[in-house]
Amino acid sequence: MKDYKIIIIKIGSALISSDANKSNNLIQSIASQVNTYIKKGINFVIVTSGAISQGQKILNVTHKPDELESLQALAAIGQQQLMGMYERSFQKYNLLTAQVLLTHDDMNDMQRYSNSKATIKKILSLNVIPIINENDVVATDEIKLGDNDTLAAMVSNLIDADLMVILTNQKGLYDKNPDIHSDATLIKKCDIKNIDINEYDSNSKSNFGTGGFKTKLQAVKIASTSGTDTIVASGFESDVITKIFNGDDVGTYFESD
Numbered sequence: 001m002k003d004y005k006i007i008i009i010k011i012g013s014a015l016i017s018s019d020a021n022k023s024n025n026l027i028q029s030i031a032s033q034v035n036t037y038i039k040k041g042i043n044f045v046i047v048t049s050g051a052i053s054q055g056q057k058i059l060n061v062t063h064k065p066d067e068l069e070s071l072q073a074l075a076a077i078g079q080q081q082l083m084g085m086y087e088r089s090f091q092k093y094n095l096l097t098a099q100v101l102l103t104h105d106d107m108n109d110m111q112r113y114s115n116s117k118a119t120i121k122k123i124l125s126l127n128v129i130p131i132i133n134e135n136d137v138v139a140t141d142e143i144k145l146g147d148n149d150t151l152a153a154m155v156s157n158l159i160d161a162d163l164m165v166i167l168t169n170q171k172g173l174y175d176k177n178p179d180i181h182s183d184a185t186l187i188k189k190c191d192i193k194n195i196d197i198n199e200y201d202s203n204s205k206s207n208f209g210t211g212g213f214k215t216k217l218q219a220v221k222i223a224s225t226s227g228t229d230t231i232v233a234s235g236f237e238s239d240v241i242t243k244i245f246n247g248d249d250v251g252t253y254f255e256s257d
Helices: 020-038 051-059 068-091 104-108 110-125 149-158 213-224 240-245
Strands: 006-011 043-048 096-102 128-134 163-168 229-234 252-254
Touching (some): 006 149, 020 043, 043 068, 051 068, 068 096, 096 104, 096 110, 104 149, 110 149, 149 163, 213 229
Parallel strands (some): 006 163, 163 229
16 A cells, blocks of 8 residues: 555445445445544545435436436435435544535636636645535536546546545456356456457446446546556445555556556
8 A cells, every 4th residue: 555645535326326224324434434544644535426316316216317407407406415425424523524516627627627626625624525526417428427437537637636446336347247257357456558448338337327337447547647546446345445555455456657
């Protein structure tokens, strides 16, 4: 484990949508682990998905709609509940959180990029944890593709993060699809330059998420350009953040150049 000081944790929709109790337990577990390392001087930024799925829960919508306006309405309805889950979990450890809603346009416009960077840096300096989500109500790109993987990578570049941890419902990158091949082997360490991302199916995704493993590899590539290492691991792994800090054999590790 390197001397990481700024860490991005990306939590996918598949982890916080399947069951309300499990979702809260997962976020509370993350909060507990983050609390341990904040005390050691490490800064954390969380990029979360889940506003749309929370909206589905509130309105008892069982099937995710296809219409853009319906997705955006669900995001608006679910965002407050999503932030409440994080706020309550971190308050148990006397940790404050701040909601930050971004779009890809914020990353591509020089002035807005600079403002976003300054704001997030200031939030961290106040010992507050930024909880970042795509502003789905006004943005369309992330609803259609990405599941915030790309946003997490962009935020990593924005604030010069040392490590990006993508938590998903898979244990990491396999040499073949583990859902189809029983003999699939988990790749423990990988160089993103040696992977042909186009070989991966972007339509491989969960019922709640919007991107498959292809978007995660694309995010790894984006993050690596600014020297950010990445670990892709299962959010269902017990004490996964602690295990990463302990150097345990968990997930797939992508070292940046």
